[in-house]
Amino acid sequence: MRKEKAECEKCVNENCFIKKHIHNAEMKNYIEQKHTILCKKSQQFIIEGAPVHGLYFIYKGKAKIVKTGINGREQIVRLTKNGDAIGFRGFGTSKKYLIGAYAIEESILCNFSTETLMKMLQNIPEITFDLMLFYAEELNKSENNVRKIAHMSVRERVIDTLLYILRKFGQTDGYLNIELSRKEISDFAGTTEEQVIRVISSLKKDALIKAKGKQLGILKVEKLQKEILEHKYLFK
DNA sequence: GCATTAATTGGTC
DNA sequence: GACCAATTAATGC
Numbered sequence: 587m588r589k590e591k592a593e594c595e596k597c598v599n600e601n602c603f604i605k606k607h608i609h610n611a612e613m614k615n616y617i618e619q620k621h622t623i624l625c626k627k628s629q630q631f632i633i634e635g636a637p638v639h640g641l642y643f644i645y646k647g648k649a650k651i652v653k654t655g656i657n658g659r660e661q662i663v664r665l666t667k668n669g670d671a672i673g674f675r676g677f678g679t680s681k682k683y684l685i686g687a688y689a690i691e692e693s694i695l696c697n698f699s700t701e702t703l704m705k706m707l708q709n710i711p712e713i714t715f716d717l718m719l720f721y722a723e724e725l726n727k728s729e730n731n732v733r734k735i736a737h738m739s740v741r742e743r744v745i746d747t748l749l750y751i752l753r754k755f756g757q758t759d760g761y762l763n764i765e766l767s768r769k770e771i772s773d774f775a776g777t778t779e780e781q782v783i784r785v786i787s788s789l790k791k792d793a794l795i796k797a798k799g800k801q802l803g804i805l806k807v808e809k810l811q812k813e814i815l816e817h818k819y820l821f822k
Numbered sequence: 823g824c825a826t827t828a829a830t831t832g833g834t835c
Numbered sequence: 836g837a838c839c840a841a842t843t844a845a846t847g848c
Contacts, residue, residue, distance in 0.1 A: 740836070767828070767829090768828075768829065768830090769828080769829095777836080777837090778836080778837060778838080779828090779829085779830095780829095780830085780831085780836095780837080780838085781836070781837085783829065783830060783831085784830090784831090787830080787831095799828095799829090799844090799845070800828090800829095800845095
């Protein structure tokens with residue numbers, strides 16, 4: 587395995603925090619200090635409870651962010667793709683990661699140490715401001731998620747999860763651009779594998795989605811949206 | 823092809 | 836709606 591560095595200059599992820607501010611003169615010093623990490627499929631790169639090791643960005647690939655519940659059940663907190671930041675709650679107050687992270691497929695990650703990051707935030711106000719907006723947005727999403735799990739039925743939660751995946755990762759040739767196991771979908775929707783399977787086969791029977799092994803395809807987006815619409819507005 | 827893992831189905835509490 | 840058991844499909848080696 588050749589160790590090649592993911593160059594920010596060549597990076598195509600315009601949504602990345604770092605990339606957005608690459609034109610700032612000071613940035614050059616900081617991006618030189620980042621590390622590039624290659625992650626195999628289903629490899630864990632952040633361990634819950636382990637000491638913080640800075641902030642990660644996905645250069646290329648996909649990852650799931652996970653929190654272990656009381657009964658040992660895993661809850662997928664969010665899914666991430668190219669340009670997304672991971673482990674951003676790590677620096678500042680806490681010394682340990684409060685979440686775990688796994689690569690869903692082979693991924694290339696950029697890692698900035700806490701020290702580098704601190705300097706960056708102290709010296710470049712635009713980045714600090716950007717990060718604040720990002721935090722606010724994440725908090726909002728997180729609150730929506732709490733509401734989702736609290737008020738929606740299992741069927742609605744699974745549908746909502748599928749639509750989220752569609753929004754986030756898109757679909758090519760009729761199939762979603764990400765492969766998640768039924769178990770992973772259930773960890774995300776806050777239910778069990780069996781329930782997800784039942785909802786999926788029910789949706790398949792109604793020709794709202796299609797499934798070929800792990801590959802899922804959304805056929806009737808509008809109909810699915812309609813089914814969860816009520817909740818989207820009722821609990822705004 | 824065999825062995826392990828994931829998906830599915832049916833049943834119980 | 837979760838948990839368990841049995842069967843079947845898929846996948847790795």
